[in-house]
Amino acid sequence: MISSHLTRRAVLAGGTAIVGLAAVKANAAPRRVVWWYEGATAAQQAALEQSLVKPFNASQSEYELVIEFRGSGLPDQLLVALSAGSGPDIILTNGPAWTQRMVIAKRLLPLNDLAKKFEWDKRIVPFMLGMGTYDGTMYALPKTTETQVLFYNDTLFKKNGWTPPTDRAAFEALADKMIKAGVQPLAAGNAGARYVNRHYVGASFSCCAGPDSVYNALSGKLPWNDPVFVESIQLLKNWWDKGYFGGPKYFALSGQQSFALMAIGKSGMAIQGSWAFQWVDESFKKTGQDLNWTPIPKLSARAPYPVFPLGIGADLAINAASQVPEGAAKVMNALLDHKFIIAMSEAWGGEWDCPLVSPPKPADNLDRTTALAVKLNYETTSALQNKTYGYAPWTFWPARTDDYMKGGMEEVWLGQITAKQFCDKVDEVFQQDLKDGLVKTLPARA
């Protein structure tokens, strides 16, 4: 029963006003752009919040960026979400092999129009942009370029009068010296990250078999059990048997833990990816020893020097089901901003090196680690122009072949199969992937 103080009309008018105000408020509220990211430490999350989320949200009122950190289970969650036709607006994939399947399943938005609008086609290195293009349609941008080099403990080297090796003979001679001195030659470990095994396969393929051989094999013109690849795998087996990888300790240590052992001088070198720069705070900065890097040595007479095995750490794409594609594109565009890249390179090295045609000029007075990372980024970009690049497995190999290499390499190391048997199996799985249309067509090297 309505009070005598309030007429029915007054109540209806008030109610309508409230509903109207709520609708106006809803329409005025920024539309959420959701990005599922993988794992990140608290400091890394804070850096992203500071350098991307806050500035992006403050720069306009139409969209609100929300980043959800989903941990190492992100690929599985994305697969399930996209399969159900849902998922975040911005898709972070594990690279071209993953992106390709999403493209085939029509889960990603074509980016050609957005690329023109934001001039991505002019700002990003064409080779890398091409890895996210399928049949002339662009679907993904490369988030970060990665490469593999030989990191080493510069303090340890100077103390012992060692010089960074540039070829196989020098590398093995140095490794043998290290063993005699009680230093493990290679800081290596795959605990909790068994996929690391194929990093060594890729490095050996590129720097022993040679990038041209790898290109030909990835194009289906050369089988993976060709003697050049068998030699590359046998080389890794020889190193394992000599104790360069630390023997059974390899299975007990994670990559980060083994890197920390290098920081205290218990290991001398590490064939690692450029992402290793983000481990420096917890290792070399704490021990006060100096890190340095050199290209992976020339591992055979046929291979050129230097060779930088190139990879794309992750792809960025827009969900075909996204209701805010323009907002997602604006976020992706913000990642190409020089100010953002410089800030994130200092806070979270090795993860935000988008391959730009004109990368940002590094700031003056960089600390040692950042200077090394910048130099590596520069060399990586030059490698593309000079054709001194190789191929990283996580970017260029199809998923099934890539998966086999992770476990198969252990079988070789442990003497369960031979290098030839490993290569036979890689070829068998790869040829099936090729037949199924799962191998990305590569840009020509020439």
Place this chain on the structure above:
Amino acid sequence: MAATPDTLRLESERDSAWLFVLPALILSASVVAFPVIATILLSLTDWNGLGTPRFVGLDNFRALFGEPRFWVAVSNNFIFTGLFVTLPMMVALIASAFLMIIKFGRTFFQVIFFLPVTIATIILAQVWRGMIYSPVTGAVGWLQGLGLAVSNPLADPSTSLYGVLLVDMWHWWGYLTVIYFAALRQVDVSLIEAAFMDGASYIATFRFILLPMIMPTILFMLLMTVIWSFRVFDWVFILTEGGPGFSSEVLGTLAYKTAFQQMAVGRASAYSLVMSILGLVAISIYLRVQYKSEKLS
């Protein structure tokens, strides 16, 4: 013999008893039925998890039966189950018998035995890998420093599965102990007293009185253990990811990697179906044994 009002009432109650089970049955069936049907159907396709599934008939099963990794995984599952079903059960029975006779500290020991069950698998696995098995940071490394010839079982293909098994058994037997102890405490005390008065030792009493009385519980936990052991995934995945090589691969890890790393959901569904069939065989055997024992009683 003529039916009495009581027997008629009992029969009527038995006839309508299924109505009380029906709601729970419908709920369970609806939650389980769809994934089971989906798995069966997907196992007949080459679906990659994203596109449109394409029917390939029995190709996935032909491929998996010809895949060496599959047979390694099946063999590992059987080894795992064989040891996981027997050893923890024996340890748990001994521990629960011990709990029956101690006068002080019974609750304390129950808590200690049950503690591993309450801690997340990921934490326990990391503790075992980093603080016990590791030759760098763990007890194995410390023992090696003392000159003892011990090694990390997870790093050797011949011992990796047993290294994982040890951790899982350590995690599981405490749970069994608490269950068996609870069952033992339900046994009529007068039976035990009568046995003692007749001069039976504790071991004889345990063997001839207590054990038969808790046999339904033992059989049920045996069934659960068989089913859970066939489903083993988390311990293997966290500790070894099926390695080194493929030495500790089990059907669970094989299915997961096939689905999410190779993106071959159809083939992974075939692996899952095989796992389920093996579990069903175990359930059938249990139900048969239970039916026979009910018929006898």
